[in-house]
Amino acid sequence: QVKTSLLDLTNSIGSILPALSRPANHSRIFYAVMFDAGSTGTRIHVYTFINSDSAGLPVLDNEMFHSIKPGLSAYADSPEMAGHTVRMLLKVAKKTVPRLEWKRTPVILRATAGLRLLSPDKAQALLQQVQHVFDESPFLVPDDSVSIMNGTNEGILAWISVNFLTGHLKAQTQTTVGILDLGGGSTQITFLPKLRVSCVFRSLSSCSYLGHGLMAARLATLGALGAEGTGESHINSYCCSYKRCIIHTTVSVSSPGYAGYKLCYQEVLKVVKGIIHQPYQLQDSNVFYAFSYYFDRAVDAGLIDGVQGGKLEVRDIKKRAKEVCNKMTKYPPISSFLCMDLTYITCLLKDGFGFKESTVLQLTKKVNNVESSWALGATLDHFHNLKIH
Numbered sequence: 013q014v015k016t017s018l019l020d021l022t023n024s025i026g027s028i029l030p031a032l033s034r035p036a037n038h039s040r041i042f043y044a045v046m047f048d049a050g051s052t053g054t055r056i057h058v059y060t061f062i063n064s065d066s067a068g069l070p071v072l073d074n075e076m077f078h079s080i081k082p083g084l085s086a087y088a089d090s091p092e093m094a095g096h097t098v099r100m101l102l103k104v105a106k107k108t109v110p111r112l113e114w115k116r117t118p119v120i121l122r123a124t125a126g127l128r129l130l131s132p133d134k135a136q137a138l139l140q141q142v143q144h145v146f147d148e149s150p151f152l153v154p155d156d157s158v159s160i161m162n163g164t165n166e167g168i169l170a171w172i173s174v175n176f177l178t179g180h181l182k183a184q185t186q187t188t189v190g191i192l193d194l195g196g197g198s199t200q201i202t203f204l205p206k207l208r209v210s211c212v213f214r215s216l217s218s219c220s221y222l223g224h225g226l227m228a229a230r231l232a233t234l235g236a237l238g239a240e241g242t243g244e245s246h247i248n249s250y251c252c253s254y255k256r257c258i259i260h261t262t263v264s265v266s267s268p269g270y271a272g273y274k275l276c277y278q279e280v281l282k283v284v285k286g287i288i289h290q291p292y293q294l295q296d297s298n299v300f301y302a303f304s305y306y307f308d309r310a311v312d313a314g315l316i317d318g319v320q321g322g323k324l325e326v327r328d329i330k331k332r333a334k335e336v337c338n339k340m341t342k343y344p345p346i347s348s349f350l351c352m353d354l355t356y357i358t359c360l361l362k363d364g365f366g367f368k369e370s371t372v373l374q375l376t377k378k379v380n381n382v383e384s385s386w387a388l389g390a391t392l393d394h395f396h397n398l399k400i401h
């Protein structure tokens with residue numbers, strides 16, 4: 013758990029503008045290119061900002077977003093393919109940023125769980141390929157432009173993104189929203205805990221759990237982590253909605269004849285157990301924005317609209333998990349892992365983080381047409397060090 017002074021944070025964000033020090037007659041528009049090298053895909057965010065007249069936050073005018081699957085870690089044994097992926101995505105940046113602005117537009121790549129889970133030499137070889145592509149590009153390549161980000165920073169930067177986009181970072185705003193991010197390899201929870209009387213200033217609480225992202229949790233639940241690459245392996249799981257669920261080319265999972273929420277919950281609980289929870293710090297009034305796989309699976313389960321998103325209580329996810337696992341729905345689940353995924357999400361929220369069944373989640377993919385992701389916070393951090401390191 014990392015604690016960061018929120019006062020430091022918001023004061024620093026407030027001084028982003030002077031730090032940019034642009035020539036007086038220069039256009040008020042500026043650009044930044046941020047790559048998200050995630051475990052399941054690589055994404056490019058091209059941001060267009062407008063400097064505000066006051067010494068406040070810049071205005072985010074537009075985001076161009078594009079993604080490619082799989083993630084860079086899939087090329088651990090052929091790193092030049094990682095370079096190719098980034099080169100392809102850079103074409104989006106060239107189309108979006110005017111040519112005259114290229115040399116002053118920073119390009120940055122931050123990698124998350126996929127590279128954290130690789131051996132250091134393999135991860136380094138991938139990063140070197142990316143660095144090479146950046147160095148060849150016409151964009152501005154800052155120091156430390158390519159690196160692996162740590163999990164707590166990932167959570168803090170996502171918190172900054174969502175609170176920036178929802179207007180909660182403005183000086184006059186008293187409240188903030190928490191964030192829940194469920195990636196493929198890791199999961200993050202970041203929020204402003206209840207003020208303790210003795211506290212001088214408020215601190216952000218950010219926790220990241222490597223190996224508790226949705227894809228990693230599937231493998232862990234099935235005890236299949238060690239089975240990868242060791243030849244074919246068969247596993248029985250109560251969470252498998254079909255007769256046969258393929259998880260990996262060499263690992264197949266069968267249903268023991270019946271699936272069921274209760275038995276599946278016991279399976280996923282083994283993975284969630286051990287996650288430190290902090291129920292005393294969560295306020296009833298804490299609103300949590302949940303995105304990534306929280307959003308994707310809620311859409312797959314028919315709980316929210318895929319464009320609008322929506323509000324859900326923890327108990328709504330639990331109820332749908334029961335329906336899917338106990339085959340109480342009219343339609344077969346579109347993914348053979350929907351029972352496991354919904355049960356894992358329910359278990360993570362309740363037994364992992366100590367959420368009540370009545371806790372409200374705001375399921376969100378985009379806020380004002382901008383991706384809910386750590387990438388925007390990382391870009392703001394680049395323009396002015398937000399003292400989160």
Ligand SMILES: Nc1ccn([C@@H]2O[C@H](COP(=O)(O)OP(=O)(O)O)[C@@H](O)[C@H]2O)c(=O)n1
Binds near residue numbers: 052
């Ligand atoms: N800008 C983004 C980034 C990720 N995601 C989703 O986040 C999930 C996985 O995130 P990830 O591959 O970055 O996982 P980690 O490397 O953070 O563990 C996938 O469902 C992505 O589609 C998204 O919807 N929008």
